[in-house]
Amino acid sequence: xxxxxxxxxxPNNVNLSEDRTLQRALEQWQPNYLKWWDDMGPDGSQNFDVxxxxxxxxxxxxxxxxxxxxxxxxxxxxxLNPAEADRKIHFGDHKGEAAWQDIxxxxxxxxxxxxxxxxxxxxxxxxxxRHLGLTCPSQYDLRNLFQVNVEEGRxxxxxxxxxxxxxxxxxxxxxxxxxxxxxxxxxxxxxxxxFNEETPDWLSFFMFTYFTDRDGKFQxxxxxESSFDPLAxxxxxxxxxxxxxxxxxxxxxxxxINRTCQVMNELKTDDPxxxxxxxxxxxxxxxxxxxxxxxxxxxxxxxxxxxNAATFxxxxxxxxxxxxxxxxxxxxxxQFYKVLNVQNGQLIEKExxxxxxxxxxxxxxxxxxxxxxxxxxxxxIEKAGIPFRLTVPHKAFHRNIxxxxxxxxxxxxxxxxxxxxxxxxxxxxPSEGDRAFVASLMGxxxxxxxxxxxxxxPVMGINRQPVDFEYVRFA
Numbered sequence: 113x114x115x116x117x118x119x120x121x122x123p124n125n126v127n128l129s130e131d132r133t134l135q136r137a138l139e140q141w142q143p144n145y146l147k148w149w150d151d152m153g154p155d156g157s158q159n160f161d162v163x164x165x166x167x168x169x170x171x172x173x174x175x176x177x178x179x180x181x182x183x184x185x186x187x188x189x190x191x192l193n194p195a196e197a198d199r200k201i202h203f204g205d206h207k208g209e210a211a212w213q214d215i216x217x218x219x220x221x222x223x224x225x226x227x228x229x230x231x232x233x234x235x236x237x238x239x240x241x242r243h244l245g246l247t248c249p250s251q252y253d254l255r256n257l258f259q260v261n262v263e264e265g266r267x268x269x270x271x272x273x274x275x276x277x278x279x280x281x282x283x284x285x286x287x288x289x290x291x292x293x294x295x296x297x298x299x300x301x302x303x304x305x306x307f308n309e310e311t312p313d314w315l316s317f318f319m320f321t322y323f324t325d326r327d328g329k330f331q332x333x334x335x336x337e338s339s340f341d342p343l344a345x346x347x348x349x350x351x352x353x354x355x356x357x358x359x360x361x362x363x364x365x366x367x368x369i370n371r372t373c374q375v376m377n378e379l380k381t382d383d384p385x386x387x388x389x390x391x392x393x394x395x396x397x398x399x400x401x402x403x404x405x406x407x408x409x410x411x412x413x414x415x416x417x418x419x420n421a422a423t424f425x426x427x428x429x430x431x432x433x434x435x436x437x438x439x440x441x442x443x444x445x446x447q448f449y450k451v452l453n454v455q456n457g458q459l460i461e462k463e464x465x466x467x468x469x470x471x472x473x474x475x476x477x478x479x480x481x482x483x484x485x486x487x488x489x490x491x492x493i494e495k496a497g498i499p500f501r502l503t504v505p506h507k508a509f510h511r512n513i514x515x516x517x518x519x520x521x522x523x524x525x526x527x528x529x530x531x532x533x534x535x536x537x538x539x540x541x542p543s544e545g546d547r548a549f550v551a552s553l554m555g556x557x558x559x560x561x562x563x564x565x566x567x568x569x570p571v572m573g574i575n576r577q578p579v580d581f582e583y584v585r586f587a
Contacts, residue, residue, distance in 0.1 A: 116168055116191060123189030125170060126273070137276050138190075141287055145268075148291045149184065152239050154261055155246060158184050159587035162258045163574065167191055167266075170349050178575045180585060186262045190273040192345040201339040203435055203442035204428035211341040215278055219427055222420075223340060224279055226429060228286050229303055230331060231271030232293065234264045236307035237320070239295035244317055247554035249564035253314070255574065255583035256360045260321060263353045270346045278342070305512070306408045313550045314567075315368060315393060319405035322361025322485060327412045329354050330433055330478045337431025362485045363570060368393055369489055370568040373496035382498070388549055391565045395493070395500050397550070400542045402502060403523060406482065407510035413475040415514035416451040422467035432470065433477045449473060452508055453515050457527050459508055471514075479507060510541065558586070 116125045121139055128135050150158065162183055165176040170193050199211040215223055238261050248254035268290060275283035293300050301308045306324060311317050332354060335347040372392045376382055384394035414421065424430040425444070432438065440447065449469035450461040466473070483504050490501050506525035508516045520533040523540055538545075553566045561580025563569050573579045 116170070116189065118168075118187060118189075120189075123187045123191075125191050128190065131277075134277055137284060138273065141272060141276070141284075144288070144291055145188070145265075145272075146184065148235065149238075149265065152235070152242060152294065153265070154183065154238075154241075154258060155243050157245055157258065158182070160258075161585040163255055163577070163581070163583045164259055164262060165575070167349075167353075170194065170352075172352070175352060183258060183262060186265075188262070188266050188269050190269055191266075191349050192342065193348040195341065195345065199341060199344075201428050203337065203431050204339065204426050205443070206339055206428045207442055209339075211344070212339055213341055215340060219340075219429060220279070222424065222427070223343070223429055224275070224282065224286065226335070226424065227271050227274050227343065228290070230335065231268055231275070231286075231290050232303045233307055233328065234268040234271065235290060236293075236295045236302040236304075237311075237324070238264050239302075240307065240309065240311040240320070241317060244311065244314060247314065247556055248558065249314055249554075249567045250557050250562060250569070251560055251583045252563075252570060252573065252579060252581075253364070253567075254558065256364075257317070258584075260325075260357050260360060263357070266353070267350050270350055274342060274346060304412055306412050309408065312547065313554050314364070315398070315401055315550050316405070318361050318364030318368065319401050320361065321357050322365060323405045323409040323482060324412070325354060325357040325361060326482060327409050327478060329358065330413075330474055330481070333433045334430050334435075334474060337435040339428030362488070364567075365398070366489055366492055367568040367570060368566065369395070369398065369492050370496075371566055372398070373493060373498055374568070376498055377496060382500070391553060393550060393553070393566055395498075395502070397542070397546050399502055400540060400546060401550075402486070403505045403509065404541050406504055410475055410479065410507060411511060411513045413478065414471040416472045417464055417468045417515070418471050419468060421470040422465075425467060425470050433474055451515065454519050454527060459521070459525060459527055475507070479504065505540075558584070 116123050120128060122128060122142060159182065161180040163178060164181050164186065165178050166187060167175055168177050169175045170191050201207055201209050201211055241257065241261065244257055245254055248257065272287045272290065275287050293302050295302050296308045296310065311320055329351065332347040332351050336344050336351065338344045372387065372395060375387060375390050375392045379386060379390060384396055387394040444466045447466040448463040449466040449472060451464055451469050451472050452459055453462050486502050486504055493500055505523035506521060508519065508521040508525060509523050511517060520528050520530060522528050555564060557564045560582050569579050573581050
């Protein structure tokens with residue numbers, strides 16, 4: 113069933129009405145979700161009519177329709193990719209067996225932990241971004257923010273459905289807890305540290321959607337390989353929506369760079385002070401924001417060596433990125449992978465069993481993918497004729513997890529002393545002054561077709577609409 117049933121209270125393509133117990137449980141969770149959205153979702157936006165896309169099918173072509181809708185009326189629901197007939201497990205100890213439609217009892221605890229951790233990131237990012245609408249640089253950007261927000265909300269629904277359907281009372285309690293934790297809350301924070309960071313300005317938002325939503329892509333791709341078929345089908349559809357979030361980040365940073373380069377050429381200067389006085393974000397500041405968001409995000413992949421990662425793979429719960437395209441035995445026994453360690457003040461590579469290094473394998477795949485977008489940003493700078501290049505810092509830079517936790521490493525990969533780190537920290541990561549300056553630019557622009565001075569307009573609008581289309585109708 114690929115078409116989504118919107119006649120139900122909870123839109124779905126999983127025949128929810130045939131499971132009355134599950135339907136009742138989710139209908140009891142729904143008002144709690146709406147209260148969370150009202151309390152912690154986009155600030156002051158309840159009465160706006162927003163030009164949003166809504167999933168109407170899970171077919172790759174024509175899966176969404178666009179129209180103005182009030183966000184509290186957005187039809188959040190439960191959508192799984194169509195089942196693949198006779199799907200087989202293609203990695204780990206159960207390779208070759210039929211994919212599971214129910215969870216083997218011995219794997220329930222680990223699978224629940226995976227689903228809860230993924231589910232926790234979805235509302236967390238909405239909470240991190242809830243005030244950004246008050247300082248939007250344009251109506252186009254405001255609409256993109258709200259689209260990201262409603263889809264992160266739907267991704268929460270996707271995980272809560274799995275918890276309710278397959279984990280009984282424990283799953284229902286976990287579903288409640290997903291609404292009780294809050295980003296940055298001192299007493300009940302979100303599970304992963306990157307989702308407790310503030311997203312205080314739009315440059316941070318664009319970096320977050322480029323780097324941190326890309327982590328989401330890689331985690332979802334790994335889960336889309338899962339032997340537990342409902343999880344694989346759920347995450348495959350989530351990936352369809354996730355692509356837009358990364359587009360918002362990549363195009364947003366590109367437009368900031370484009371505007372900065374225009375002003376650099378108009379004023380014939382690369383002096384950050386003069387550029388700031390002209391109301392644009394200088395390229396060295398953009399580099400520092402990049403360094404911060406990249407380093408915080410690669411910590412999300414976990415410790416370099418992890419027995420949990422080995423267990424998740426061997427038991428078939430979580431695969432690798434593009435597992436099916438890899439040409440090894442998909443069991444990895446007797447195979448090795450290099451991870452970084454520090455010895456005598458130097459970074460060294462050491463070989464460890466690949467099963468224990470799977471977090472690092474996924475992190476390295478992510479890094480390659482991230483560099484691609486940074487190179488596209490560099491083409492914008494190059495086209496403007498400016499001799500400056502943005503770079504992704506070394507993967508040991510500013511790390512707070514695993515073997516590299518707390519090791520002081522410069523962006524070029526040199527292990528340095530505490531004093532050298534202290535002397536250069538504000539050259540490598542956003543300083544309080546940088547954040548205050550960027551915050552000072554964040555004035556609200558909402559006239560159709562108008563844009564804040566620090567960002568260029570997009571090349572085209574959403575869904576073939578003109579750039580000056582009325583994307584948000586205010587009450």
